[in-house]
Amino acid sequence: MEKDTRTKLIDTATPLFADNGLAVVSVRELAQAAGANVAAVSYHFGGKEGLYHAVLEYQFEPIAAALERIKTMSTLPPVERLSHYASLVAGVHHQRPYLLRFVHSELTSPTAAFEAVIKKYIPRIFHFLHQSLAEGVAAGDFRPGLDLGFATISLAGILNFYFIVRPMASQLLPINEFSDERYVNQAFAIYLDGIRRKDNE
Amino acid sequence: MEKDTRTKLIDTATPLFADNGLAVVSVRELAQAAGANVAAVSYHFGGKEGLYHAVLEYQFEPIAAALERIKTMSTLPPVERLSHYASLVAGVHHQRPYLLRFVHSELTSPTAAFEAVIKKYIPRIFHFLHQSLAEGVAAGDFRPGLDLGFATISLAGILNFYFIVRPMASQLLPINEFSDERYVNQAFAIYLDGIRRKDNE
DNA sequence: AGTTGTTTCAAACGTTTGTTTTAAAAATAG
């Protein structure tokens, strides 16, 4: 078995890195949690940063796949493209519960992996949203006065913020039941209604 | 002068802690950046965590003030209360540009300061929003089917996410000009239009 | 001027960090 300890290390490191950050988690703590030897990290990944990089690449796999699907959407009407994006967000976070922790951690305090991983995917997503919004305005679906850059951030924010705070939310908020799909549906509905062109425009 | 190095340390530590986190910033790096001695941190704050705690308390000052103002709003109609909250968000982030970094850092990977500081303020804000939304629904202003817990997160998300990613946004997004007030105004308008009761409801 | 309390400083303390090095053991493949 070639990849037994390799994958075991990645699986164990994922929640530890996501919760505590690259710097806080020590190699010894990591190895013990994975049931592996201290030297295994250097042996397989060339060091702690190498393991972190491997974790991040695995986390971004579904985003790469989602971006491929996004390419095929250019013929769809803007509203449907945004709707697809919303369900894509829910699906990706369901597949990779820790992904957004890494994205946000890299956005706020970038490590060496920022250039290699984050800068590769995030701008493409924003570009897709930005362009879909622009076409929606041009088609008369959305409010003509929209600031597109801000509206892009608003959509990303209203959809993703929930997944950022969710791990702590049960301690802080009086929420009965957490359903990612229900959240995304309502949030997207609010957003879409909010940017729609009104009759008096 | 008693508080010269004290405040100098707090001021210097604020962006360092905000950008890199409590664990990553070393006391020596901190002291050198502040032009102080290594021992000054232990002397004035009892240690690195004490300094972090002092930084956090200073950051939360405007939130405490905002919560006081919120108390006086109970007589206002729900829409205006939410609108006040939106401009309060903009004002607080203007006063304390690093505040949200700390809030989010504590939400995702809590330090010892979480219980003492975060748990003290955040639930009150969410309670205020939750209640305002509930009254708005009861008054017929907002859609009757709204999930209030989710709608609370949506509002917090659409307003705050911008301030989380803004430091990195210029590298990632094609945004011409950053204006916090303009962003908050448009984002809140989108949200408010999105939760408004429609004619057919 | 002299006393007292506070603040600053360089140096040192004991720990922990990531990584490397040995060697032996285990597993895999040809």
Add this chain to the structure above:
DNA sequence: CTATTTTTAAAACAAACGTTTGAAACAACT
């Protein structure tokens, strides 16, 4: 069976960590 790769264990490494120490410098006040 042999050769290669992987895993384990224990030890060692320099570097960096947070904190403490004791003396020196400073300030405030009688």
